[in-house]
Amino acid sequence: MIQFNAADLVWLLPEIILFVTASAVVLLSVIVRPEARSGLAALAVIGALAAGWAAYGLSDGNVELFSRMVIVDPFATYFRYLFVLAVLGGVLLSVRTLQTEGGNRSEYYGLMLFAAIGMMVMAEAGDLLMVYIGLELMSLSLYILAGFYRRETRSNEAAIKYFILGTLASGIFVYGLSLLYGLTGTTSIRAIGEIVSAGGLSRPALVLALAMVGTAFAFKVAAVPFHMWTPDVYEGAPTPVTAFMSVGPKAAGFAVFLRVFLEAFPAAQPDWNNLVIVLSILTMAVGNIIAIAQTSVKRMLAYSSIGHAGYILIGLVGGTAVGAGAVLFYLLMYTITNLGAFGILVVLQREKGRVETLDDFAGLGKTHPAAALGMLIFLFSLTGIPPMAGFFGKFYLFTAAVKAGYVWLAVLGVLMSAVSAFYYLRVVLAMYMQEPAAAGAGEPMSQPSAVLAVTIAAFLTVGIGILLNPLLSLAAASLPKM
């Protein structure tokens, strides 16, 4: 029996705030005149900030609610911050492009907020069912967002591909969930952990269930060989959505990865460890190597984000606390940097036509020095050049791998970073060494909100060194229970 206590709802305040804001945005978008709809973006931003503030207010919580369905602990709080960041970035980047390309239908912001709720539900899940429902809430919102520019065929294509493969992933997840339920008689993550630790379960079935659940997560974080949707979807979706999609769902995917694998299956660690290693190597290799061949910067960033999933997977190898902490820290760095990198693509967008190919970046250093500098910062950070944020992230990830006894894996990670430098620097070369292409392509349109978001991201990326210690201790304090 449940002990329902209205006071428990306080712990869900961030989600409730987001939900109220999202509903208000969706309802108002029917009423408000088209020219006033950017005001709804402001409303969404305020809602997200309020949710972040509420999450901060609840940051000392460590409770289990509603028959263990929800766990609000420092781990969940950390991810709440992360998702608030992601949704803030997504909304700020969208304002102008939505008006020009997206038909100016502001349900968009509502869907983004709903997606953020889904991510939070995933990160807070105390039960595999909640993981599934959160996953669906997030994914459904994102399918719609990916296809939001419905008159653009690329957007349609991205949506349908994302939908089919995403739904397959969630189908596989439910199947795995059903097997776990059959094996343990429960779906509560902690209870599964206790029963698995006690042993005596049929091993092949357990491994199969693990593989299926893991496959679904691998789909969501775009790990090779479950990445085939990523490039097309990232390229075809509206750029602000891509920015959001490349950080939010990835962080959410890793959140449940950590929660489920470290809390429910530490006992089965030998079974999944090797799988994670293989996944990590493949992901790094395929993501980084195929990225080299790309001429579209957007698609290159898509492959690079696959590669980054590979680095993060290193942190999971061994299932150590240090590794988990490094993953948390890296996700923050990655979120800021990747939002910024895609943000530059948005900022450069012209009234007609996107800016995506390498040629578009030629001579950018001369024509738009500020944007070029921003891009330079983000690319350096993605490569992992000090003192950018990405460097610290990678540093702690690889250190964790070394500490866990996987020196060779860390070396491989560094090597792959070197490979990635090649294609990142190609953009930098194009920006500063090449002559600008013939004029006439038009000027980028003015997008104050997107510029604001990118500027903040740039400052954070560069200046993260100053905040290093508090952030590290925050990540360290936010580990899942192990």
Add this chain to the structure above:
Amino acid sequence: MTDLIQPIFQTAAWVVIYAFVPSFIVMNAVLIAGAFLTYVERKVIGHIQQRPGPNRVGPLGLLQPLADGIKLLTKEDIIPAQADRFVFVIAPFLSLVPVIMAYAVIPWGEPTTLMGVLPWLRVFDGWGYIPAAWNPFPLVPEKATLVISNLNIGVLYILGMSGLSAYGIILAGWGSNSKYALLGGLRSAAQVISYEIAMGLAIVGTLMLAGSLSLVDIVRAQESSFWYVLAQPLGFLIFFISGIAETNRAPFDLPEAESEIVAGFHTEYSGMRFAFFFMAEYGAMVIISAMASILYLGGWLPLQLPIPSALPAIGSTLAVTDGAVRAVNGALMAVPPIVWMLSKIGFFLFVYIWLRATFPRLRYDQLMHLGWKVMLPLGLANIFVTGLVILVKG
């Protein structure tokens, strides 16, 4: 060997006694009733419009349905050359079968001994002619409930079956490979789906009061309290209006709007296949009427007048004594339950026909507006208020 045969034999006996015989009776009764409903409809509308209606075949034209049936049976069976044969042929069945299946959970009256037949069957039991293991008769109860199967999810079952009616319609439209048929099919399917939601929501109020999904239990619950039409007037209205729309009857018979899209989804059908759609429509009307009776008018329960002295506020102003009312109630009680049930159904069927003769057809957007923007919110409000009342009353 007997391990296998005996249970199979007993199950077979069970299936025959409990499923086959009642199903056979109900199915045929429904089909015949449906046929005569067409006669009644024409007669009633005729009188409303001051015409005699059918009056040539048999006394008062009573044999008209028979003549119609013979005509439809002997008519040439046409399948359009461009039609998708398989879909075209199967659609009428898909339309009729769910309707007939829905009758499986409709209770028609109190448990009865079937005028003493059942106890008599049990007599065989003691004679010892049949080895005990092979004897199907111990399965025969003292009294049979007048329902083929008292499912504990009866209401959901009916909703499921009514949801399936969309298939027959939509596939008939598609299979005919004709514009009018397709448009009619789409309209009709959209209508059926839209109004099914409102209907489901309307029923929820009743379910909350009765605390059961079994139709028999819902009637029983009304026996111990009062007819739910008193507690759920809004739900009743929503249910019945949605029911009319669900069965594609006037004033919601857009799928068949002759002036716009010929005869809708069954434009291309003739002969017996056409008759199937017709029977499905009338069968569905009876189902909706039966559901309305069961959910809101106490099913087979007799009408009982309130005793004046039990109503202190108005009782004294009435010029009737308790004794008179009790006498009337007693007389009403004496009427067999099944007659009550059938007359309630008949009442609703009459309302159906009456509405058809009275109201002009709605436009399609009006229909959708009514379904989604009036019925649906009202249905939700009804649930909300009902829940609130139950909560307050404890």
Add this chain to the structure above:
Amino acid sequence: MNLDQAFFLYFAAMIVVFSIVTITRKNPVYAVMALLVVFFHVAGLYVLLNAEFIAALQVVVYAGAILVLYLFVLMLLSVPREALGAAAHRRWPVYALVGGATTFEIALLLARSKFAPRPGPYPPDVVREMGSTQAIGTVLFTEFLYPFEVISLVLLVAMIGAIVLTKKWTPAQGGEEGR
């Protein structure tokens, strides 16, 4: 073999056969009809497994709503009949073979695995006694209250999404997409 098992075999055979029919039909209309048969037999299977509420849900939601939606969209698309049947993948025999082998292996693995019963509070007799509707309702609105609330968000998002993606678009009104 007893009667339940005989029923199970019938349901299983129909489910498998019509699942195969579903994925092999050229014309999606036929696939929908085959899938309808599958859903019905799955519902029958649920009744055998003491879950008549789920069986009703299966018919009402899957057969009565989801599949009708498929059929509806199929009609709305008004795809020319010739273009309806998109061909199979070029290498389909390979996929089918690999998929079949894997399926067989998984089926074998699952059938051989031991799933020890951990008797909970709802043995079949109890469920039959109280009715699966009540049993499910009791658990759904107590232990599963929170997911029940969150699932409503999922449905809300689906609703918004379906409207946003398909609502008729009219040519530019004031330079923007009309509503």
Add this chain to the structure above:
Amino acid sequence: MTIPLSWVLALSAVVFGIGVIGLLTRRNILILLMSLELILNAANINLVAFSNHLHSMRGNVIVVFTIAVAAAEAAVGLAILLALFRNRRTVNLDEVREMKG
């Protein structure tokens, strides 16, 4: 008088497999969506069977949720398909190949 659990599991695995094979071999998006429904149904069969086997209601309740999710997915998937069809006039995934790389 019960059905062996292993039979049901084998059945669900086969249905799951048929769904996956359909997903791999067919190119018609509508049939792909139907294959996804098969996969979900396989999982549901498992859950109901385990629920019966474990004497717990949890599996049945989860099925209520998966069915709701399936409805939501169908709505969104078909909406996306409609939007795609309006632009491209095709339901063949192979013809939806604008992006390469």
